[in-house]
Amino acid sequence: MWTLTQIELYKIFRRPRTYIAFIAIAALITIIQFGLKVDGKSYADFLMKDIGGTMEIDGNIINGYLICYIMLQLLLVHVPLLVALIAADMISGEANMGTLRLLISKPFSRTELLLAKFFASTVYTLLLLVWLAILALFLSMWIFGTGDMFLMKSSYVVLLSENDVFWRYAGAFVFAALAMVTVAALGFFLSIFAENSIGPIVATMSVIVFFTILSTLNIPIFNALKPYLFTTHMISWKEFFDIQVNDANEAIVGSIQNPQKIVNSALVLIVHIFGFVGGSIWIFNKKDVLS
């Protein structure tokens, strides 16, 4: 099993396609960082325009922590495509190349093959998130410095003190990794039905877009569905940045407003991962390989 996983990782990282995602993330992040470095004050003014009259901020709100948050909001919508690029290719790509039949005629079970492939695509996904964290968080901290984190939510403002931020990012990145592994599992599941990579990649993105629209639509008939859609829970990383307040409306350092929501969302995502991978194994074990 370990040998199989090593081989799958070797194959992933020998393909030029793999590095598209790393290059795309680096390009996007550096462009955003460049823009904010050059014209950060205008952006800060834009952020503050609605509350400028009621609140006075002392210090630099455009710091590494805020920039990382902005970038996560922007990028975590698009990272699924980069994850799907590899995960949705894991089986269909082999079928397309014709190597699947050779793999299956080797002395290991189909279940072992699928698990090794899924673990390898999970490692790829995690590395993508690590890369995102290095560039979006650490590089931004280095370029823009750190400080208290000021967040504008839809109906309120959150102010996190500097020493209460970093652990929240650690939690947010772990959660985002879980969300992206769910996307990988979906892409992986769809990949077993196709004999080319394009179909499952497009199908994965279509499912995500479709479910995201259902998740965001505020129509009563769809509201009952929302708790079961994984897309509803993929954005729960933001919960790490909502803080509890005491009776005097002061932030309680080290608190999360709704930790149960994070746990519930994580459980829903884990169930989806098991469902997609389990379904892949079940179907693939019965499949005749005709490619």
Added chain:
Amino acid sequence: MQQIVQVKGLSKQFKNLTAVNDLSFSVNEGDVYGFLGQNGAGKSTSIRMMLTLIEPTSGQIELFGMDLARNRREILRNVGAVIEKPDVYKYLSAYENLELFARLSGIKPTKKLLMDQLEMVGLAARANDRVKTFSQGMKQRLGIGIALVHNPQLIVLDEPTNGLDPQGIADIRNLILHLSRDLKKTIVVSSHLLSEIEQVATRVLIIDKGRKLVEGNAAELFDPAQTIVELQTMDNAFALEQLKASPWSTYLQAQRNSAILLKLNRTEIPALHTALAAMQIQLLSLQPRHSLEDYFLQITSGNQHVDTYTN
């Protein structure tokens, strides 16, 4: 002699299509077993069932005396295969592909082993070149190298000469003969071309529409005494009249597609040639074929017009 492959009552149904129908055969140790049939006859489906790519609808496959369904892992350690096309990872080199598949086959290959293997299939000089730069023949040889790298007892080659030029076909043929004669491997090789099987096989199975038609020793099936000679003349009616009136009339078999067919021993061909000249039959061509080939052509080209003579 040990039976390496034993297939009993094997069938595969794809919705309304019966791809393989109650097929039984056995392959002995050391055989080069020719699996012959036209495209769509069920060869590839049968081979894929032997390699667990396709689940049989019914029947049993035993390899090395073990049930394939129950002992898959143990059995496949001893099997090497090239299935239809020799597809490998095009973004890797020949050496890397070989190493990768060796590890997948359960061995930890040394550099020497891999280079020896590449040497055997004639690719040592291209070891570090990416496979995407290879010709079809080179890919096929690499595919065979991959099939052999873990030193399996049984080698399964499904249409190994597909898409190859004459030199590539000859290379593969020589490689099969080397594996059989020098390395004592048991080989199952499928083809839709009888001439290919004839040159390498020790035993032959012909299937059509998923059913077994003929199985036997190649030496018997390709017996020179069973040669069919196909004559094409300037005037077939005249030639036929002359032949019927001569001692050669007993050899007459059939007339097909403007050709006269005679069945005789290969050693009698020079005498026939002399007789035709004596009968002043103007010959356009005289083409000897095995009777098996004639039979194969009949069953695999149902639209050919065949008239049988009444002697």
